[in-house]
Amino acid sequence: MVRLAPLDLDKIEDSELRDLIAQCEELGVPHGLFPRIVARVPAQAKVVIAQLIEAHTKGNVPHRLKELMRIQLARFVDDPYFASLRSTQAVADGMTEEMVDAACEDYEDSELFDEAERMALRFSEQLFLDADKVDKVFYDALRKHWSDAEIMEMGAFIATYYAVQLFMKTLDAGPVAA
């Protein structure tokens, strides 16, 4: 049982927050459960949910790649809720479970990814596995494939989703049924 139960939708009076939750359900990520938990603090929840949607669905870095980075982080954090979610847009863009497993386990050797994608997956993995390895040499290598704006987009995306996935892990939420 989740340590902080999600609020019932009819208990959430803020229409802007309800609209954001509906978007989360439609996108598949972050789904509706997490937003309904943090809806206890409506002002903060609106900012956080809008940032989750913005970071994941907007920008120049391919959405499918960001979804793979997000799942890699969720598995790394060992959060069953976020690890079970799949972006409907990423799936429509061709993301498969084979790609998900490869991104989490053997992206270095997988032919499913090009070198730019491997660098991005190294970034999300190393930033929270061993941040000391994300040094000047690493950023110089990242810059060969991605612009500074794209690196900032990925960094903010990684930080944002790592944060909420870590918080959700402490709430002990289970996976969402496919």
Added chain:
Amino acid sequence: MRYVEKISTDPDSFGDADWDDLRAHLSEEEIAELGLFLAFNLGFHTFFGSLKFYPMFSPDGRLVSQEESEKIYGARPESLQGQAAE
């Protein structure tokens, strides 16, 4: 303080007893607020720490370059000194 320490160093160790302790002192609204605050700070401090930028001002209030600031504040931003000492 216990929550921030465990969530940042070993989130698996934050068990039911810790959760009950937290509930004894904070409301569900406060726990949600605190959890988001802590998690976002952890996430963004880790990212920003990797970018290696330093305070814009010296301890005596002068605007300094990043090179000079690095010499003043050391190999890591001052806010991470506690973590670096571990």
